[in-house]
Amino acid sequence: MTKYVYSFGDGAAEGKVDMKNLLGGKGANLAEMCSLGLPVPPGFTITTEVCVNYYAGGKKLPAGVEAEVKKALAAIEKIAGAKFGEVKNPLLVSVRSGARASMPGMMDTVLNLGLNDATVEALAAKTGNPRFAYDSYRRFIQMYSDVVLGIDHYNFEELLESKKSDRGVELDTELTADDLKALVGEYKEKVKQELKKPFPQDVQEQLWGAIMAVFDSWMNARAITYRKLHDIPESWGTAVNVQSMVFGNMGDDCATGVAFTRNPSTGEKAFYGEFLVNAQGEDVVAGIRTPQPLTIKGKEIGGELPSMEEVMPDVYGELVKIYQKLEAHYRDMQDIEFTVQNRKLWMLQTRSGKRTAAASIKIAVDMVAEKLIKREQAIERVDPAALDQLLHPTLDPNAPKTLITRGLPASPGAAAGIVVFSAEEAERRAKEKVILVRVETSPEDIHGMHAAQGILTARGGMTSHAAVVARGMGKPCVSGAGELKIDYAAKIFKAGNKTVKEGDFVTINGGSGEVFLGEVPTVQPQLSGDFATLMGWADEMRTLKVRANAETPLDAKAARRFGAEGIGLCRTEHMFFDTDRIIAMREMIVSETVEKRKEALAKLLPMQRKDFTELFTIMAGLPVTIRLLDPPLHEFLPHSDAEIKEVAKAAGVTSEYVRSRAHALHESNPMLGHRGCRLGITYPEIYEMQARAVFEAASSVAKESKDKVIPEIMIPLVMNSKELEILKRLVDDTAAAVARETGVKIEYLVGTMIELPRAALRAADIARHAEFFSFGTNDLTQTTLGLSRDDAASFIEAYKQKGVLDADPFVTIDQDGVGELIQIAAERGRKARSDIKLGICGEHGGDPASVAFCQKAGLNYVSCSPYRVPIARLAAAQAAIKAKFSKAAAA
């Protein structure tokens, strides 16, 4: 028969810490603490299975639960030496929810259950403290009515307030026992008014009402939303913990408090917490009185109030022993709750404490030094995504700030600068430090984005052009600030009642989406110390290589600094947006003959050669993957009359001609258009120029450098093997020609991107010509899901809300769709060429869940934006550890 109820108390427990799935976090930890011999009020846990059955059976409890509860309650009575509902020596209990994962504040709790008009008198008599008894009763009526009977707590708070004002007092504690007794009468009257029946006096009715209410709270709106936000499955259900009450509110030798075994914000190894004398737990949270620090040291931050260390030195000493025992036992920083009843310490909760990224690193590294945990565990304890906080400058938390508006936190980090409204202006005033403000950005703005400290847009989501490019550049960006009204002509923007002119200072926080007026001071990140230690361990453990997506010297240097093992994606098109280059590029594009195109390409060749020379020099000794021109030509087209005139002049043709070419190159769906290797096939001279620039640069760097130059040429948007065959030949021929001319032979690879479903399916053919595959997961997501990254914003939110999508597939790889294609391609590619190198590049390369997928899919490397390289390194280490353990488990 299924066991539905697990008892604990008096140094023994039926449950233990690894039964969290069944008992919930709170229940499992209470049981564990009991078994450790810590002082835990006796109680029992009704399992999550009961909750699951409760919903499956149309909100009916499974048979047998009632009997088990009765038995478990009797066990509490025996230990506590009191009886539930008995008029002489009544037992009071708390009823609390406790799911598998912590869901703070999302579900319901009832304290002091078991009180009624009779037992309250018994409690008064037994404790000799009628004030305490009636204070507990009025708290119970309010909580129970709110949680179980559905009468809003403000009804009772109003009565309390008017009682206080009647009595001319300010604090609850100033009300007398008689005041409280009268208040209880008013509370009961209120209940009767609202429900047309009296407040339940039957303690069994109270108990079951509270248990059901906890189960019901699993499906309340707050809980549903919280689960959605934190990826907690509805199917888990919650457990219910029923526990003998202990009282922190019985007088001045009573107290209640919360503590962390280490500092959750810095990670410092110092006991840290707060307590309140003569209070119940809820009072600490509610902030009615200012809590006091636990330790004398804590007073440095906390102010003048006396610490627990001073007020109750003996109980404090006991607490210190317990927290040390708990940390040693759990081998992690604990977040604990306790109550002191008449100088006796009771433990009510322990769990792993939440902490900042910085704290998580320090605690993990310290605990390895303390031999509490192994390096693998240290790696697993740090959330890679949280590292983002550490890798960018952040706003000084103590500086005063004036919020203008909020947008999406599109690319983390903080930046301040003067407002400019065009890429040109951004470049012109770059020395003054600028924030580029646009309705939305397009590839033509890239030079301005490079020049700016940060980007702010009125339109576009987390995966808009501005967001993606800014993340790639490691620049802060706030996108989709819908409230912004930008007037390019007047050079101002408005948000609410604030108007900001060009040249005014603003500060953006790309980690929070906030936009502030003026220049808010920032704090620079520290990458040494514990961070460096942890990353070193990660590098030893991971099997996936980590490369960076970078094309500028600045990005390449950042990539090396962040530990990238090469460049996995150099998007050559980004090199063409500088003012002097874009004209030559446009000249090339508007040419209708091979000869004219070659003339324009000849102007671009020395520029490209210089780009690659710089990159190869910075990345000497590491591979540099260069993707030949990818985007549709129309992205480079001139738009304004001035631009058209400029190109016409450079190309020696009329403006009318340039305009008509621009029109002819327009595409309905450029993402699926004349781009990638399709350009290489139709205009081979473009790729030839690029290949020549690569090999000429490689030769010249190889002559100077002692480290090897390792170019890897990547052909984009291949859909069949013939395309690659043709273009590989072109690259090989160019390499051979340059080798003859320079006398330097460069070793290089030629590979392709797998970014179309067809390419994934035909991987076996394609691998015959490819020395590596790089999965272009951005495009592969677009084509597999038929979803344009630029256009998805209009419905992706609705999709998430309606549960159609769990996550933005441009942020985390869609494993069921895109993932299957990657696995198919990896398998077929390896079968055709066993030593083929497999990697991914694109936004997903820096997403921990996607990195874990790449490990599972057996890829060789991931490549991501420089600022996400540490995240990827850590995520890769975690994935490797997981793989090792599951391999060991399988064996």
Next chain:
Amino acid sequence: MTKYVYSFGDGAAEGKVDMKNLLGGKGANLAEMCSLGLPVPPGFTITTEVCVNYYAGGKKLPAGVEAEVKKALAAIEKIAGAKFGEVKNPLLVSVRSGARASMPGMMDTVLNLGLNDATVEALAAKTGNPRFAYDSYRRFIQMYSDVVLGIDHYNFEELLESKKSDRGVELDTELTADDLKALVGEYKEKVKQELKKPFPQDVQEQLWGAIMAVFDSWMNARAITYRKLHDIPESWGTAVNVQSMVFGNMGDDCATGVAFTRNPSTGEKAFYGEFLVNAQGEDVVAGIRTPQPLTIKGKEIGGELPSMEEVMPDVYGELVKIYQKLEAHYRDMQDIEFTVQNRKLWMLQTRSGKRTAAASIKIAVDMVAEKLIKREQAIERVDPAALDQLLHPTLDPNAPKTLITRGLPASPGAAAGIVVFSAEEAERRAKEKVILVRVETSPEDIHGMHAAQGILTARGGMTSHAAVVARGMGKPCVSGAGELKIDYAAKIFKAGNKTVKEGDFVTINGGSGEVFLGEVPTVQPQLSGDFATLMGWADEMRTLKVRANAETPLDAKAARRFGAEGIGLCRTEHMFFDTDRIIAMREMIVSETVEKRKEALAKLLPMQRKDFTELFTIMAGLPVTIRLLDPPLHEFLPHSDAEIKEVAKAAGVTSEYVRSRAHALHESNPMLGHRGCRLGITYPEIYEMQARAVFEAASSVAKESKDKVIPEIMIPLVMNSKELEILKRLVDDTAAAVARETGVKIEYLVGTMIELPRAALRAADIARHAEFFSFGTNDLTQTTLGLSRDDAASFIEAYKQKGVLDADPFVTIDQDGVGELIQIAAERGRKARSDIKLGICGEHGGDPASVAFCQKAGLNYVSCSPYRVPIARLAAAQAAIKAKFSKAAAA
């Protein structure tokens, strides 16, 4: 040891007809005729394997060929009673190519080989006809020099012409033996001049030179192009036939001719052909003299010249017996070549004759009646694609025509009408019959396309919007007529030196791409008689159902007439382009609130209900698959100021507001944007209105009709099962609501399109909510290949030329990519729901190769444009027969 040479002659042969792969078509048929006891000059065939080895070995013949040829030549000598190169009784031979598939005129032939200065005299002496001998010798020198030595034939033709003018004669036959002898001298001199060495006198050198020349001709430019156009693999190679010469040019009791055993243009069962007295085969082809008819009956067409039946009645009689024997043996209409040498008939070739679509049907049906072939064979004999010729009106071949320009044959059929330049004008003047002329068309032009007789565009390929929509409508279309310069303002177009004004008559031939001035009379198609008989047999044999893509009553009626078994795709968006509807549609789109949208939808509901009522009435008893709104909303947006004003007025908002909404709805890649079920999820009221219209219409028709109404609701662009789950519930709820209101319960299906790679991969999940899958192969091709149908034109031609693509993937399903996804989806879908109905809709449904694929993939039906339904029916029958045979073969 491999056998490289196969001999034939004197009533026996080493080869036979089913050895075409090895012996080529000509060689296999010569061997077969020999074995049938027909008079065939003795000879031998060098196999295609030799050709393959020749190229594989760097143009070297495999060892052993020479010895086999020597032996085979000796066999000819024995039968012919003459010796190759012997001065007394010389054997002359022809050397001809002969590939597996017929490649008329693409490769080289040498006749009269074996002549030199000595053997020509012997030939003169033996035949007593020096004129004949020297005529043969001069023909040989010219042919051999042209084919083997690379001296262009015009060099010799010039000498011949000047000889004739010297002698004052007009015809070759008027030259004397001495004239010809002198000419031979001049020819040899010419060769010596060009090559700096004399014409080869060694007959062995001549023979091997000619054999190698035939092999070399396999890779000449003409042959390569022909193979590409006809999908003939290069790897097949060609065979070489060496055969004893017979002479049709030895005097007036000699002749040469070609014949078809039935009329290749009508299929009539009547012997049909031409011959020339005293000539060699080449003379018939060259058209130097007017050929004479074979039969007396043939004179009705051929003119006054005497027929062979009259001139050589005995030989004619023998020929008739032979052709009847051949037809009975091959059980197909034969195309034969013969030569008469001194009243003796020799057969030089037989093969299945090429024929028109009409003839192919008549012959196939007649031969079944004659018990020559079975119905299966009749079905297999007709090329489904050729039916296209028969299903559309065609231009009267006898009418005079003035060509204006040429474009692509985008949608077959002929149409005449006055030129209009806008969809509005087309609608206004529809009664006058109009041809809509546009630079290119877009969805806003659809009402004009409906109103027009035909469409002519200056831009866009075979798969452009104009082409696809026109084919869907069964309307003639010429697209991409690049020479057209359209001036919308002046309402004229120019092509070359011709100018056509609005209101002028033009005629387009969508089958050839031609555009003519004025109104050329047309001939209507006949769908009864043999056509109906054949289609009846096809219907009995096929297992794939055939449905039509149709939304208008006109199309639906056409679909039924052409034998469609239901509608497989009713694109509801096409119903919204009528002038009165588009305003309501636009009003709906620009609404920002659900309430406003519902108001506009309420105006559309009765119109949609009427559409479906008409469709259900026409298709009563057959299923009608209705696809809910699919395209991105921006396709409906107003563009011109007038349109914007109109919508603003209808919606009661400002023009400025409409303009800003239109701007907001703009998408970068609409094909991957906010469309399909994404609209249904975000604006459920749209799909709800459509579902309501369907069920209300179905109820009202069901009340009237004795036949069942069978709606199948199809949700487009699904990428995961959740989308379908949500929308199926919406459809089911609406159906239930209508059933309650009307009291009529309609049986219906809900299914989805599989048109995204992710949907194909997730077919198992999706099938849990789908009663059918319809593969939307247009979109599936776009996403799988990352290829926009609208934008591919700029490089797809280059891709075909460079061998990157074999066929346009929008015309024939890309089996290796898209096909694999279809197979994956079919398999996973069936596994999850064994009775799921699978079909395809889209352009591919009417392409025979794609239909064959659908049979192989195990689909239940194909759906195509009404005018392609008969093509699909026939293709489906062929696919079923093939499947039956390969199943039988496997068993």
